[in-house]
Amino acid sequence: MIENSPYVTIGELVRLTGMRYSTLKFYTEEGMLEFEQAEENLTRRYKRVDTIQRIHYIKTLRAEGKTVPQIKDILSQTK
Template sequence: MSRPRSMDVIENSEFITISELVLLSGMRYSTVKYYTEEGLLPFEQIDSRLVRRYPRIDALNRLNEINLLKSNGLTMWEIKGKILCK
């Protein structure tokens, strides 16, 4: 198991792990994982160990977009339709 990266390193990295995305976004791990499994969050599998790496800026922007749509009263079904039809 690798040593956790510092917040300074995370905030300046192009790609981050799901745990680091949770730290930056303040969301629950299960919520971020759910959005990933629903195809709402962009990620790449960089190595053969199947570790997902999220593009930091794009993933945080997408989480903000989802939160905005949720605050406007849209259901997850409607949010998914809006985001995936872009």
């Protein structure tokens, strides 16, 4: 069901990507992951496909030794 939904929560992203909740929350707060906020319950919803691809790209950049500021700069150039 989740794999077919266009949007997922941060908890679902944890399960789908294997990343820690705190890491994904940090990336969100740093503006590295875009989200939409549902007004009725203030839940952050992430575009499933785009966000998973972006997380994998961030993982690749981290594996290459890039710092968070460097990654933020790279991501801002690819928008």
